[in-house]
Amino acid sequence: MKAVLVVLDGLGDRRCRSLNWMTPLQAARSPFLDRLAAMGETGLIDVVAPGLPNGSDTGHLALLGYDPFKWYTGRGPFEALGAGLTLTDTDVAFRCNFATVSADGAVLDRRAGRISSEESRVLAEAIPPMHFDGVEIIFKHTVEHRGVLIMRGDGLSHKVSNVDPHGRETKVLKPKPLDESTEANRTAQLLQQYLEKTRQILENHPVNLKRKQNGLPPANYILTRGAGRLPNLPSFREKYGLSAAVVAGGALYKGVCRAAGFEVVNVEGATGTVNTNLNNKAAAVVESLKRHDFVLLHIKATDTLSHDKKPRDKAEMIRKIDAVLEKMYESLPPDTHIAVTGDHSTPSEIGDHRGDPVPVLIYGPQVRGDDVKYFDEISCAKGGIGRIRGTDLMTIIANYVGALELFGE
Numbered sequence: 032m033k034a035v036l037v038v039l040d041g042l043g044d045r046r047c048r049s050l051n052w053m054t055p056l057q058a059a060r061s062p063f064l065d066r067l068a069a070m071g072e073t074g075l076i077d078v079v080a081p082g083l084p085n086g087s088d089t090g091h092l093a094l095l096g097y098d099p100f101k102w103y104t105g106r107g108p109f110e111a112l113g114a115g116l117t118l119t120d121t122d123v124a125f126r127c128n129f130a131t132v133s134a135d136g137a138v139l140d141r142r143a144g145r146i147s148s149e150e151s152r153v154l155a156e157a158i159p160p161m162h163f164d165g166v167e168i169i170f171k172h173t174v175e176h177r178g179v180l181i182m183r184g185d186g187l188s189h190k191v192s193n194v195d196p197h198g199r200e201t202k203v204l205k206p207k208p209l210d211e212s213t214e215a216n217r218t219a220q221l222l223q224q225y226l227e228k229t230r231q232i233l234e235n236h237p238v239n240l241k242r243k244q245n246g247l248p249p250a251n252y253i254l255t256r257g258a259g260r261l262p263n264l265p266s267f268r269e270k271y272g273l274s275a276a277v278v279a280g281g282a283l284y285k286g287v288c289r290a291a292g293f294e295v296v297n298v299e300g301a302t303g304t305v306n307t308n309l310n311n312k313a314a315a316v317v318e319s320l321k322r323h324d325f326v327l328l329h330i331k332a333t334d335t336l337s338h339d340k341k342p343r344d345k346a347e348m349i350r351k352i353d354a355v356l357e358k359m360y361e362s363l364p365p366d367t368h369i370a371v372t373g374d375h376s377t378p379s380e381i382g383d384h385r386g387d388p389v390p391v392l393i394y395g396p397q398v399r400g401d402d403v404k405y406f407d408e409i410s411c412a413k414g415g416i417g418r419i420r421g422t423d424l425m426t427i428i429a430n431y432v433g434a435l436e437l438f439g440e
């Protein structure tokens with residue numbers, strides 16, 4: 032038997048004033064998800080720990096059964112893997128933004144006016160791999176203003192602070208060692224040298240000269256954050272006896288799954304934005320499940336609309352997703368198990384992650400069921416799964432599809 036896990040990013044929410052004190056999931060017309068909840072089993076998940084707001088990186092690690100407290104060092108390596116780069120165990124990887132920084136170091140725009148993918152790509156081509164004291168530093172552009180940076184060599188540490196101040200009109204930060212080690216100190220120093228050097232290249236690049244002429248902010252600085260090392264995860268197949276694939280738009284989700292040994296399925300039009308092609312992604316799930324036992328489908332739009340503080344649009348997006356999932360499920364083998372949940376709560380009247388648990392449903396021929404009739408945060412609190420941690424979810428799914436070996440005898 033096979034299974035599909037649908038992760039709707041930032042799905043969990045709170046009661047919203049603008050939705051008559053309902054959550055977006057309660058307010059959304061989602062007859063398919065409600066039917067699955069009514070036929071299947073429901074509950075709540077504390078994705079990382081009760082009350083602890085978590086990121087998408089730690090959230091996905093947990094949902095796949097990897098304790099983030101044990102495995103997580105930073106987001107950088109997952110972004111790099113998701114962008115198609117290969118990392119060694121000793122590489123230190125960062126996620127980065129092209130930004131606009133003034134002559135005296137003030138961050139004027141941390142996304143360089145949301146510079147286009149095309150302009151960013153040309154700028155990135157002007158930045159060659161550089162060597163400082165035996166360490167190679169490689170920059171790769173991904174989408175829009177975003178990219179990843181890899182430091183490769185001996186004697187490096189991921190314990191370096193963010194350069195990105197994460198706010199407007201503040202000074203660009205210098206990378207600082209986060210512990211006393213000579214490795215952290217050296218890594219911070221080499222990174223600073225690299226950032227100064229790339230700044231010189233970027234400042235006078237024709238793309239930026241043209242942007243300045245047109246009154247647009249130049250992309251003259253690389254802001255790094257999320258330094259981390261690739262965790263040596265035991266493979267998903269080892270853990271659960273399941274061969275797996277991921278269908279996602281965003282690099283992070285592909286990266287976490289790639290670190291766990293998943294096949295990464297690239298889908299045309301899967302952008303990781305609200306304009307993503309949901310139908311293509313659903314079709315890719317159906318195709319991938321022919322080759323694998325388990326497919327993770329990730330949809331980002333629910334989180335994006337929460338960050339934009341648009342509870343009504345979030346509910347509308349859930350309605351659209353509901354219709355696409357129904358069509359997808361009809362195309363899957365009839366004994367396929369399906370689970371739907373989120374990687375964290377993003378209350379859409381706050382616009383940021385919070386530590387509230389997320390609802391979960393599991394439906395399939397082997398599922399016992401409960402009395403819950405609707406898929407939402409409040410109904411699922413009464414469900415048969417009860418309240419579990421994120422790291423428990425995959426064991427429950429793998430049990431239903433009969434993939435687990437006996438513990439004991």
Ligand SMILES: [Zn+2]
Pocket residue numbers: 040041086087088090334374375
């Ligand atoms: Zn997320």
